[in-house]
Amino acid sequence: MPTSSDKPDPSAAPLPSEGARAILVAAETLFASRGYDAVSMNAIAQAAGVSKANIFHHFSNKKALYLEVLRSACSHESAELLRELEQQSGPVIERLRHFVGHHLDSLLRNERSARLIQREVYQSSDAQAKELAEHVFGANFERLVELIKAGQAQGELRADIEPALIAVLLLAGNILFFDTRRVLRHLPGADFAADPARFTRMATDALLQGIQLNK
Amino acid sequence: MPTSSDKPDPSAAPLPSEGARAILVAAETLFASRGYDAVSMNAIAQAAGVSKANIFHHFSNKKALYLEVLRSACSHESAELLRELEQQSGPVIERLRHFVGHHLDSLLRNERSARLIQREVYQSSDAQAKELAEHVFGANFERLVELIKAGQAQGELRADIEPALIAVLLLAGNILFFDTRRVLRHLPGADFAADPARFTRMATDALLQGIQLNK
DNA sequence: GCTGTTGCTGACCGACCGGTCAGTCAGTGG
DNA sequence: CCACTGACTGACCGGTCGGTCAGCAACAGC
Structure with missing residues (x-):
């Protein structure tokens, strides 16, 4: 045998x-x-x-190998971000700034894991999507939302925006940057594409303070 | 013949x-x-x-068929967005609001084209990325940046943020929504995932006015 | 009538796919 | 010494891949 x-x-x-x-x-x-x-x-x-x-x-077969690769990538990625979200202290806005910067840095450092998980997210069925939301992103996302809620409760952030929406917007810039940076680099006026840290800083500032001119 | x-x-x-x-x-x-x-x-x-x-x-072969599919998708997508950007008039902020809303709507309506192009963007080599930036996204992006510059010149938008960065942030929320909406729907507190129009409106508002509470 | 030309097909090809199998080999406990 | 085990391999399997090709039906112009 x-x-x-x-x-x-x-x-x-x-x-x-x-x-x-x-x-x-x-x-x-x-x-x-x-x-x-x-x-x-x-x-x-x-x-x-x-x-x-x-x-x-x-x-046992190709699919099992793929799932094993995916599993290790998920646990690795998830652990790093949760660790980052937990340890911080200080004003919520500073913690958010730090987290967003670290998030993009983490994406770029662990490019392979991030790509693998993204591929799964982007073409997941409904059942797979639910599993991903609950077992891979749920903890991190909820933690981030809790932090934002705390910021709203302490008067640092506007309370009239859903905290989950704020969380999504904070991550959207990073993820788009990660996904499209090669293309971004060749678009006119997007010279920030070559400097992730600068991009994150400017994007977070813009989102926090708004891009509309206050009269 | x-x-x-x-x-x-x-x-x-x-x-x-x-x-x-x-x-x-x-x-x-x-x-x-x-x-x-x-x-x-x-x-x-x-x-x-x-x-x-x-x-x-x-x-002639599989690759040629794929390229032809991609080409038609690109031209179709590009034409629709450019048309939308050109015809509008009125305050820049209103034009931006309208464009962002229409952009997400366009992504969802032309899901197949959007997915095809995204797939290409996300795994493009440097040479392919340059070509995509110049021949597929260049015109649309530049047009959007011009609109933002006009808004800055007319005092509607803050002039201390790079216009290309604003353009990226405006699109980032839409694209993340489009890519992750199936997963988003199962995340706690993200009930806006079921309503694209509402998401776009709230996200654009948040970005325009900022999420930080002005003392 | 015949002769292209065009749109299309079934049969077929070599290469490669995921996966299996018999068997080799080093280590190890008795 | 032997028996056994797990790591590992080359050869091979049926099936599918992208791609080719001779030929058929329809239709034009002569």
């Missing part, structure tokens, strides 16, 4: 084997840059320096 | 034949929802109700 090909449990933490690690790394890189269908098991095997059959020894 | 001399072709592009139209429509739907690699020529042929060989009769 060959090795038992039991399915990897999505909730419990399976064993991160030694040889499987290289496969996961190679697969993450390829899946993130080219997408699921454009990456063959042969390509992953070659990139990982192992035989194709070896991948099937560690993962 | 271009025997159809009775029909004046509006663009320099080749004529969209009768039988080729069905292929283009089927291909656009499939490419938009599943991506290039996940769609086979067999699937396109079946969806279009023709033989696979017929596709190769009208298009």
Whole structure:
């Protein structure tokens, strides 16, 4: 009998084997840059320096490998952002500024994970979307909304805007920047595309204070 | 042979034949929802109700078909937005409000085109990104930036923010909404996810007036 | 009649796909 | 020493991929 090909449990933490690690790394890189269908098991095997059959020894099939890559990316990404949201103190506006700046920085540093998750979000079915909202983004988003609510309660932020909307707007600029920065760089007048930190600072300022001139 | 001399072709592009139209429509739907690699020529042929060989009769290969689908999507999308930006009159702020609202509406109505173009933007190489910036988004973006500059010159908008940054922020909310609305719907407190028009109105208001409480 | 030309098709091709299988090899407990 | 195990591999499977090609039906002009 060959090795038992039991399915990897999505909730419990399976064993991160030694040889499987290289496969996961190679697969993450390829899946993130080219997408699921454009990456063959042969390509992953070659990139990982192992035989194709070896991948099937560690993962039951291609989909299971992809899900495992996605799972690790989600947990990694989620943990980093939650950590960032928790530790801060001081005025809410300063905490928001810091978080937004860190968020874009995190996207750019963990580009592969971010791309993988985004790909999943952008083409998810309704059922998948609900799962993503609850198990991947729920905690982070709720934490951010709580922070905004606190800012409203303390009179730092306008209370007549839904806090969730503010959260979305704060993240929208970052995500658009992350997604389109290569194109942005070639648009006229968008020289901020080359400087993420400057973009985040200016965008957050604009959103906080408004772009309309107060008479 | 271009025997159809009775029909004046509006663009320099080749004529969209009768039988080729069905292929283009089927291909656009499939490419938009599943991506290039996940769609086979067999699937396109079946969806279009023709033989696979017929596709190769009208298009030299899969890539050429994809590029043709992309080209028509780009020209269609671009023309609609440019038209919207040109005709308006009145205060700049009102024109911006109207444009942003129409932009999200356009994204949702032409979901397939929008998805196709986004897919291209998000995974474009540097060379492709430059081409997209110059030939697809350049005109629209520049027009929007000009409108913002006019608003700044007339004292309607703050002049200390780069106009291109304002343009990006105005579009960012819409695009994030379009991309993540399925996930958004399941996030706590984001009930605006079900009402695009309301989202756009509130988001634009927030951006125009700022979310910080003015003492 | 014949002769292109055009739109279209079924049959087919080599390459590659995800996945399987028999078997090798190093380690290890008894 | 042996028996067993898990990591690993080359060869191979059926099936599908993008793409080709000879040919058919319809229709024009001669």
